[in-house]
Amino acid sequence: xxxxxxxxxxxxxxxxxxxxxxxxxxxxxxDFNPNVSDYNVMIVVEERNMATxxxxxxxxxxxxxxxxxxxxxxxxxxxxxxxxxxxxxxFDIKRSYKKLYGEDLIKDLDIQKDNLRHQLExxxxxxxINLSAAYLTTxxxxxxxxxxxxxxxxxxxxxxxxxxxxLSETSDVPxxxxxxxxxxxxxxxxxxxxxxxxxxxxxxxxxxxxxxVDSLFNEYINNIQIVADKIDGLECSVNS
Numbered sequence: 001x002x003x004x005x006x007x008x009x010x011x012x013x014x015x016x017x018x019x020x021x022x023x024x025x026x027x028x029x030x031d032f033n034p035n036v037s038d039y040n041v042m043i044v045v046e047e048r049n050m051a052t053x054x055x056x057x058x059x060x061x062x063x064x065x066x067x068x069x070x071x072x073x074x075x076x077x078x079x080x081x082x083x084x085x086x087x088x089x090x091f092d093i094k095r096s097y098k099k100l101y102g103e104d105l106i107k108d109l110d111i112q113k114d115n116l117r118h119q120l121e122x123x124x125x126x127x128x129i130n131l132s133a134a135y136l137t138t139x140x141x142x143x144x145x146x147x148x149x150x151x152x153x154x155x156x157x158x159x160x161x162x163x164x165x166x167l168s169e170t171s172d173v174p175x176x177x178x179x180x181x182x183x184x185x186x187x188x189x190x191x192x193x194x195x196x197x198x199x200x201x202x203x204x205x206x207x208x209x210x211x212x213v214d215s216l217f218n219e220y221i222n223n224i225q226i227v228a229d230k231i232d233g234l235e236c237s238v239n240s
Contacts, residue, residue, distance in 0.1 A: 001062050001066050001068075003027075003039055003041060003100060006021075006059070006060070006063050007021045007101050010043065010056075010059055010101070011101060013055050013059050014052070014055055014056075014059075016046070017045050017055075018043070018044075018046075018101065018102065019044040019075075019076060019103060020099065020102030020103050020104075021041065021042070021043055021099075021101040021102060022041065022042045022093070022097045022098065022099055022100060023039065023041055023097065023098045024040050024041075024042060024092075024097035025092070025093070025096060026038070026040075026096075026154075026177075027039045027040060028096050040072075041063075041068075041100075042071060042073075042074060042097075043071045043072070043073050043074070045073065045074075045075060047075065048074070048075050053073070056071075056073060079105060080109075083109060084112065084115045085115070085119070086119070088119050088120060088123060088158065088162045090109055090111060091111045091161065091162050092158045092162070094107070094111065095161065095175070096175060113165075113166055117231065120159060120162055121231045123159055124231055125228050125232075127152065127155065127156070127159075127224070128225060128228055131152065131220075131224070132221065134148055135217070142208055142209070142213040142214070143208055145217050146213050148217070149198040149202075149216070149220055150198060152198075153177075153195065153198040153201075156224065157177045157180050157181065157199075160181065160183075160184040160188075161174075163187070163227065163231065164180070166231075166234075168187055177199055178196060178199060181199065188226070188227050189226075189230075190226050190227060191219060191223050193219060194216055194219040194220040194223055195220070195223070198216075198220060
């Protein structure tokens, strides 16, 4: 099932209850890699009630069975009321999305930098804690450790995008993941190596057997700690 086929089925089954459908993330950008990229979809409905959710569950069943992530479900009001708690996610969606159906409710979203700073601090610190805990479950096995980095690199790239916008005077944030990492090196003064290599692992451009995985993971978490500390020490009162 393609995103377009999903959208057509949503339109026919939901009718007037369907307000908009968006494709977002790498699948809506030049960074799309059909071998590793997900199709991320947001569905906006008039009312998020059980009747609507049951229709959505039926329509989305073959979409999810095909290996795609379950779509995010919002109403327009819930989008506007969520900008203060999910500024990173909405900044990333706003940066790269395609409208598949309905109104464009994304282009004029107002992301506040104060809210962004708070969530970035929470996300970097939380993911660092989770990474350290997850490492314990790997028993130090190289493939399992490599999998930790490939499973998290896209999330960190999204956080880097938010940090770049937060700390720079321009809203021109790179689109492609490798370019985001290079820009983060410049803005955040971190080492690009662990993140570029994690991205290469994810894209199957290198194999974990060809690298010192433990050393790479150590550099990975150390540089994440550097960013977390920078965000923590930042007092941001500038909104955009």
